[in-house]
Amino acid sequence: AQKITQTQPGMFVQEKEAVTLDCTYDTSDPSYGLFWYKQPSSGEMIFLIYQGSYDQQNATEGRYSLNFQKARKSANLVISASQLGDSAMYFCAMRDYNNAGNMLTFGGGTRLMVKP
Amino acid sequence: GAVVSQHPSWVICKSGTSVKIECRSLDFQATTMFWYRQFPKQSLMLMATSNEGSKATYEQGVEKDKFLINHASLTLSTLTVTSAHPEDSSFYICSAREGGRGIYEQYFGPGTRLTVT
Numbered sequence: 367a368q369k370i371t372q373t374q375p376g377m378f379v380q381e382k383e384a385v386t387l388d389c390t391y392d393t394s395d396p397s398y399g400l401f402w403y404k405q406p407s408s409g410e411m412i413f414l415i416y417q418g419s420y421d422q423q424n425a426t427e428g429r430y431s432l433n434f435q436k437a438r439k440s441a442n443l444v445i446s447a448s449q450l451g452d453s454a455m456y457f458c459a460m461r462d463y464n465n466a467g468n469m470l471t472f473g474g475g476t477r478l479m480v481k482p
Numbered sequence: 483g484a485v486v487s488q489h490p491s492w493v494i495c496k497s498g499t500s501v502k503i504e505c506r507s508l509d510f511q512a513t514t515m516f517w518y519r520q521f522p523k524q525s526l527m528l529m530a531t532s533n534e535g536s537k538a539t540y541e542q543g544v545e546k547d548k549f550l551i552n553h554a555s556l557t558l559s560t561l562t563v564t565s566a567h568p569e570d571s572s573f574y575i576c577s578a579r580e581g582g583r584g585i586y587e588q589y590f591g592p593g594t595r596l597t598v599t
Contacts, residue, residue: 403590409573411526411590457525461588469516470577470588472525 369393370460370473377478379448386433387443387476389458397463400441401470402432405455414456417441445478453480484510486578488591495566495598503561503594505576511556512578516588517549520573532559566598 369392379385391400402414417425417432425432433442445452458473485508495501505515514533518526530546532538532553540546548570550562559578563570576591 409575409593409595411575411577411593413590469528469531471528474525 370458370471372456372458372473372476374476375474377476378481379445379452379478380481381450382447384444384446385448385478387445387456387458387478389441389443389473391439391441391458391460393439393460393462395462399461399463400432400434401459401461402430402441402443403457403459404452405457405475407454411457415443448480450480450482453478484508484578484580484589486512486576486589486591488574488576488594490594491592492595493597495596497567497598498565500562500564501566501596503563503574503576503596505559505561505578505591507557507578507580507589510578510580512559512580513556514579515553515559516577516579517551517559517561518575518577520575520593522573526575529561563596566596568598571596571598 371390373388398419400417404412415425415427415430415432417434424434429446431444455475455477457475459470461470487506489504516531517529519529520526528541529544530538530540530551532551534553534556538551553559573593573595575593577588579588
């Protein structure tokens with residue numbers, strides 16, 4: 367069974383500083399994908415970044431980068447130059463590509479609060 | 483990018499009544515749709531997975547007779563909460579996937595906030 371763990375229920379960061387949101391996962395399958403989503407107070411789920419289990423390089427998308435450490439089964443999200451609009455819930459998720467259902471499993475989330 | 487809509491965005495109903503939530507993929511054909519429920523300050527919990535034209539597959543602990551899911555076409559899935567009770571109050575999010583589109587193929591709707599009084 368898949369399991370996603372986000373150990374930080376809440377985080378504060380000063381505006382313009384970088385912040386790392388932790389995510390660890392557990393799967394026995396070699397083929398999987400890791401996702402990060404942002405959920406502002408409006409509730410919509412906004413896709414941020416993706417990392418495939420076979421990708422050799424860490425994924426980057428603008429101010430978002432994913433620190434993928436496969437041996438440690440961690441996929442931490444790094445947000446550089448934090449902005450006030452980054453304040454939101456952040457969810458790490460995993461899809462096991464060998465699973466017939468192929469659905470996303472979500473971690474418990476981290477609430478990020480950016481201080482001006 | 484692909485767009486998924488949900489209607490209504492929020493609904494208040496009385497205990498004992500039924501509520502239908504629609505999920506539509508606007509610019510792609512969704513071979514698979516997922517329904518999630520999210521309680522305040524909690525994560526998304528998958529309720530069921532539905533493929534067009536087939537019966538939905540419900541996750542353990544989700545009452546299929548209470549949460550009726552119909553995926554009648556490649557662009558529409560509905561979730562009906564039957565005989566709603568206050569404990570059914572939650573944020574319901576649908577997600578749609580187009581088969582073979584690639585790694586980003588699962589798109590989320592904006593969610594429906596249900597309050598049962």
